[in-house]
Amino acid sequence: MNAWKNTLARLLAAALPLALAMGPAAAQQDYPNKPIRLIVPFTPGGVTDTGARVVADKLGARLGQTVVVDNRPGASGNIGTQMVATAAPDGYTLLLGFDGTLVINPHVYAKVPFDTLKDFVPVSKIGDAVLIIVVHPSVPAKTLSELVAYSKTNPGGVSYGSAGTGSTPHLAGELLKARTGANFVHVPYKGGGQSMTDVVGGSLPMLYTAVAGAYPFVQKGQIRPIAVSSAQRLASLPEVPTVAESGVPGFESSSWIGILAPAKTPQPIVERLQRELHAVVQSPEVRERLASLGISALGNTPAEFGQQIRADLAKYDQIVKAAKIRVD
Template sequence: MQRRHFLAAGAAAIATPWSALAQSWPDQPVRWVVPYPAGGGTDVIARALAEALRPSLGQQVVVDNRPGAATNIGGDLVAHAKPDGYTVLSADNAILAFNEHLFGKLPFSPEKDFSYLGAIGRFPLALVVHPSFPAKTVQEFIAYAKANPGKVNYGSPGNGSPHHLAMELFKNRTGTFITHIPYRGMAPALQDVMGGQVPCMFLDLAGGLSVMQSGKVRVLAIGSAQRAPALPNVPTLAESGVRDTEVFAFQGVLGPAGLPEAIVSRFNGELNKALASPDVRKRAADFGMEVLPGTPAQFKAMARAEAKRWGPIIQAAGVKLD
């Protein structure tokens, strides 16, 4: 009996500081690092979440844009930050799944150097063509590409982007030879597809939904498992006969490794509440984003599964960024 009382008292003594830590954090502003320039989809969502988190955290959440090196600059900053809960990171496919395969050496390990705080959501990617392109369906597109090997170009925001790798996966699954034209960002790539200088690309709903709905590009298929609510008449790639080609850009929040579990749990709970707020829901719908509330463990499992899925595709395509 005495031993049970001793163990119970010890457990309470251990639990109390953790509970107190969760209640006292944060007592100063939280820096939210976005590894992209201001104004893009990742930045807009981060700012909406930062605003939604402010009342419940009782502190400002300040967005700090740190673009460059395929998001590795922002990732490196957060991976080596003090694990006190005051520096977090918007992370997407690049840090979570791609870069470990694209770079021979990274300044951090995606699996070991971060605390996974929670998923935000995912944006399906869609195969789009200029309205003058002769193909009106995915199967017509495949037939045209096979009849003109190497003569069909596709644009992307840059080497190693989800849009680039989505087309490499599509080529792998369909046996087509389509030539990559990398741009420095989404805007110039999309501008040239709308202008007809480049006939096609994979375009994410976050950056291109309004363009798709306006008819400035023709949407052949969506790369999600189900049809997108924002584009209900557009078939999925699977419905179009291209299996195992689910392609999307996804986002979540990371902190440096070693964050106290109490802070991880508190942040995750507040993030899930923020994802349910009307303003964030509206912005997500405007971007065609599916929000993904859940636990840190679920987020990490999804990220590691995506890293495993994309490794062979990147290797087969021979894509390297260093």
């Protein structure tokens, strides 16, 4: 009897680790079996939020579960981003990652409540939002070289607006200023809406912003496009040259959005999400919708997305230090 009990105990001891291992494995195979929450760390209605909703609807359809967009704004995206950093790594809480939050905020804030490289696993970059330089028609410059020259001779330089201190357009403006020697003076706004109103109205001479917000006003002739910061010209604005074409070789600065999960999310779940996300953003319908928002669709691999995040962290570290940008 004792021998039988000992044998049974050994069998149970051997089976327990296998049973424990099968639990998570079974959960991964069953993923997803409930709605997924996509945290957008900004208010509804902007380009980032709209892009997230376009992707969420189609991603949910492919996964067979609803992907709920949950807006959690505050502290330039830090609050919502922290929520995902501390969420369970089970694939049911995802982050709509934004370059301003993940690769710029760590340099401009004295402290952020997350570690970009340690607290998240990249899933895929949705795409790049192209930036554009526009001016009020009263500004006597039609090209970037003319704008730079004008800034150097105009008393007080030329003021340019952006979505806020430490935003991607702000840093793009500072990089352009460093590369050209222009006398550009930054004017931070709390978002892009008021800055666009001011440049259209003429109280702000220059604006660095996302193409999506500027496009309608460019079409109406209310603002003049100077250059786009993408590597190539845009199909929607083929007559507008790139900054690189305009005398600043190699200059490129775009704002990106992508999907990330909490660190330690199982690899099979990350791979499943990436496959479905790639299919979504490469579909003609979604590509066209994102293009209307000024976003060039991508859907790359976790490794490729992670490589860009690391490179951008290093790039913006240098820009922020050189421009001495700090948000208290």
